[in-house]
Amino acid sequence: MIFAQILAGGKGTRMGNVDRPKQFLDLAGRPMIVHTIEKFILNDRFERILVSCPKDWMQYTIDILKKYITDERVQVIAGGSDRNETIMNGIGFLESNFDLTEADVIVTHDAVRPFITHRIIEENIEAVLISGAVDTVIPAHDTIVQGKEGYISEIPIRDEMYQGQTPQSFKIKTLKKHYNALSDEEKAVLTDACKICLLAGEKIKLVRGELFNMKVTTTFDLKIANTIVGERMDNA
16 A cells, blocks of 8 residues: 655744744645645545644644545644654554555655655655655755864765655655664654665665755745746746
């Protein structure tokens, strides 16, 4: 089985003085999270589409989805204290409701990346069914400089550098096994799910993202996102 998980557990502190988490902010007349979920419900390969949000915002999320989303596969669940715990809460929900096998996979995606494409989703699915762990990336166009204590410590070869995006996709049982093998200290500092698999010796397949598959994190990002939507509507 193939599942999706929309990660909407963040509080959006970098967005500034706003009255709600960034995933619920308006993007061209609708909450940003709705734009993101709509991209996933267009794909009929998903058995269930989980939406993981802060516990205090669960009813708010449910109310929004009742207004905009009619797909019965969409299920709102509580997120965790961090990204990886949120993913594990999603896996726990799936374990409680489905008879999972080693072949079952989950495609995890940021709620605040509303411009995800059908191609990227499909390539994640196809890759994770074979490889077991997948990251979506774009090439680094600028030189990457690694620094320490205020000085350059290394300048990696740019052609080998990528910027990470989402989705990140995994075989469910494999990811859980590697996560459970981490110490509490490791869990506290590991914010990237792909690194969990990498540290365990798993190969991570790369899928090509898109520059416009941006993460809306700041007020400037939100202005860019509204511009993109506006241009697409004008050209429709």
